[in-house]
Amino acid sequence: MNRIVSSYKPLIIILLLVFSASLAVAQQPLKLEEAVLKGLENNFQIRISEQQYNIARLNNKQGAAGRWPSINIGANSVNRYDNTPSFDTASMSYLRGDQYSNSLTPYVELRWLLFDGFSVTMNKQKLDLLEQYSSGYATIVVENTIQAIILGYYYALLEMERMKVLEEVKKLSGDRYRYEMMRKEIGTAVTFDVLQAKNSYYSDSTNYLLQKLNVKNAFLALNLLLGEPPSTKFMLTDSFQVDLQQYDLNDMMRKMLANNSNLKNQYINQEILKKDISIAKSNLWPSLSMRTGADYTQGWYDWEKQQANTYLYDFYANFTLSFNLFNGGNTRRAIQSAKISEKIGTLEIMEIKLTLSNLLVTQYELYSIRKQLLDVADVNLESARLNLEIATEKYRNGTINSFNFRDVQLIFLNASSKKLNAIYDLLDSQTELLRLTGGIVSEQ
Numbered sequence: 231m232n233r234i235v236s237s238y239k240p241l242i243i244i245l246l247l248v249f250s251a252s253l254a255v256a257q258q259p260l261k262l263e264e265a266v267l268k269g270l271e272n273n274f275q276i277r278i279s280e281q282q283y284n285i286a287r288l289n290n291k292q293g294a295a296g297r298w299p300s301i302n303i304g305a306n307s308v309n310r311y312d313n314t315p316s317f318d319t320a321s322m323s324y325l326r327g328d329q330y331s332n333s334l335t336p337y338v339e340l341r342w343l344l345f346d347g348f349s350v351t352m353n354k355q356k357l358d359l360l361e362q363y364s365s366g367y368a369t370i371v372v373e374n375t376i377q378a379i380i381l382g383y384y385y386a387l388l389e390m391e392r393m394k395v396l397e398e399v400k401k402l403s404g405d406r407y408r409y410e411m412m413r414k415e416i417g418t419a420v421t422f423d424v425l426q427a428k429n430s431y432y433s434d435s436t437n438y439l440l441q442k443l444n445v446k447n448a449f450l451a452l453n454l455l456l457g458e459p460p461s462t463k464f465m466l467t468d469s470f471q472v473d474l475q476q477y478d479l480n481d482m483m484r485k486m487l488a489n490n491s492n493l494k495n496q497y498i499n500q501e502i503l504k505k506d507i508s509i510a511k512s513n514l515w516p517s518l519s520m521r522t523g524a525d526y527t528q529g530w531y532d533w534e535k536q537q538a539n540t541y542l543y544d545f546y547a548n549f550t551l552s553f554n555l556f557n558g559g560n561t562r563r564a565i566q567s568a569k570i571s572e573k574i575g576t577l578e579i580m581e582i583k584l585t586l587s588n589l590l591v592t593q594y595e596l597y598s599i600r601k602q603l604l605d606v607a608d609v610n611l612e613s614a615r616l617n618l619e620i621a622t623e624k625y626r627n628g629t630i631n632s633f634n635f636r637d638v639q640l641i642f643l644n645a646s647s648k649k650l651n652a653i654y655d656l657l658d659s660q661t662e663l664l665r666l667t668g669g670i671v672s673e674q
Contacts, residue, residue, distance in 0.1 A: 258464060258465045259465055259467040260464040260465060260466055260467060261468060262468045265383050265456060265464075266376055268458070269375055269376070269379040270375070272456055272457025273375050273455060275375060276368075276371055276372060276375055277457075279367060279368040280368060282367070283365055285364075286360050286365075287361050287364075289360070289361075290360065290361045292354060295351075295354035295357055296343055296346070297350050297354065299340050299341060299343075299520075300341050300342075302339050302340075302341075303336075303337070303338045305334060305336040306334075306335040306337070308333045308335075309332050310331045310332075311328070311329070311330055312329040312331070313329075328532075329533045330530075331529065331530070331531050331532075332531075333530070335525050336525065336526055337523060338523050338524055339521065339523030340521070340522050341519065341520070341521050342520045342521075343517065344518045344519060344520055346517045346518075347511070347512030347513060347515025347517065348508070348515070349512035352505055353509060355505055356502060356505040359501050359502045359505065360502065363495060363499060363502065366498055370491045370492060370495065373491055373670050375455070377661045377664075377665050377670060379455050380657070380661050381657065382448075382451055383466065384470065384657050385448050385452075385654065386451075386466060387466055387468070387469075387470040388448075388470060388651075388653075389445045389448040390445055390466070390470075391470050391650050392441055392444070392646075392647065393438065393441045395646040395647070396437050396438045396643070399642070399643050400431070400434040400435055400437075400438045402622070402639060403431040403433075403435075406427045406430065406431070406635070407430070409427075410424045410426075410427040410632075423632055426632045426636075430639075470653060472653050472656045472657050475660060477594060477663065479591070479594050482590060482663065482666075483587065483590060485668060485669065486587070486666050486668070487583065487586075488668070489668025489669070490586055490666060490667065491668060493582055494668075496578060496579050497579070499575060500572070500575045500576065500579060503568070503572040504572055507565065507568040507569055507572060510564040510565040510567075513561045513564070514561060516551060516553035517551070517552050517553075519549070519550045520547070520548070521546075521548045522546060522547040523545075523546060524543065524546075525543065526541065527542050527543070528540075528541045529541065586666060590666050590667075593663050596659055597656070597659040597663060600659055603655070604649075604656055607645070607648045608649065610649070611645040611649045614638075614641050614644075617638055617641065618642045621638040
């Protein structure tokens with residue numbers, strides 16, 4: 231497992247304290263923490279962000295900042311033919327002759343920027359910050375992936391629980407249909423009652439089959455988050471429950487301002503913008519560069535059958551000091567532009583802080599409301615289940631008709647759905663609060 235992914239393994243213990251519930255025995259179990267570990271290792275977005283971080287780390291070298299010299303080695307070849315006139319004083323005329331010249335010059339050269347207004351140092355510090363920024367972005371991807379896996383895991387459980395409710399309702403409808411058929415055989419039920427029971431049974435059967443498809447789709451979505459192929463089958467062993475937490479808004483606000491990954495990455499970006507100002511100012515300083523090397527030239531000459539071979543070699547070490555006096559104000563404009571960008575970054579930090587604070591308060595209030603909704607859904611489901619049991623007996627005793635019994639069934643189905651949705655909504659709020667406060671990922 232790569233460096234970034236492995237650094238987040240210890241957070242699974244924290245996740246368990248918040249999200250784990252009692253386990254059920256399954257043939258191919260998948261716990262929540264196992265799902266998170268699979269996602270951290272296999273999720274495609276995490277793997278992409280890891281490679282992006284590797285690029286930033288690879289670029290963060292002294293050579294990329296311009297610290298070290300460049301050394302070149304090569305050879306120049308010159309091959310020339312001339313038909314050149316020469317004046318003959320004896321004949322007082324121009325004579326033309328063929329001249330061939332060839333030369334080969336191998337060389338080695340070193341170029342080194344010795345000083346450029348501290349821009350090399352500033353560029354290296356900027357590369358350090360870019361690596362930190364890339365690592366911070368990878369952390370954000372990890373956070374988002376963990377949140378998506380948690381919600382995807384519990385969404386699959388939600389769909390399974392819905393299927394169980396629909397299966398229970400379908401069973402009741404089937405019992406009612408068989409009961410009406412039995413009554414028809416003994417002559418105590420009319421065809422209308424039988425058809426009513428039949429329609430209810432087939433409607434519930436259709437809903438159950440459609441829900442089975444929803445369950446399959448939920449598991450396919452979970453497999454995608456885990457980086458697993460569609461053929462992989464999982465049996466989720468955690469119970470569909472929520473461990474209610476007590477949060478303090480002021481404490482969460484402090485954690486958010488200190489630990490939120492988006493905000494921390496924005497702070498790093500602000501430092502990058504400050505380095506850009508220093509880099510732009512470096513152009514106000516003179517630059518000193520050195521160029522040194524050696525070459526050797528071997529030449530061959532042929533003039534009217536007269537041949538000659540020559541050679542020469544030399545060594546050199548040259549220094550260049552340059553200072554820009556005027557370039558149309560480009561340097562000053564670049565400095566002012568960098569300063570404006572730094573001010574924009576400051577405003578963006580203020581905006582992110584305000585946005586995150588509003589979002590945290592909204593999620594905190596939403597979590598409080600959803601806890602109350604869960605309490606209401608618990609009471610409502612308990613009453614609906616009791617009412618269904620009573621209605622079943624009354625229906626068999628003939629106290630209520632089929633329409634009344636069907637209404638009670640639908641009330642139970644609606645109450646069960648609201649209870650399941652209330653649990654999932656609370657889990658959603660918990661993960662969002664943890665992400666906002668930087669608690670969904672904690673390094674030890």
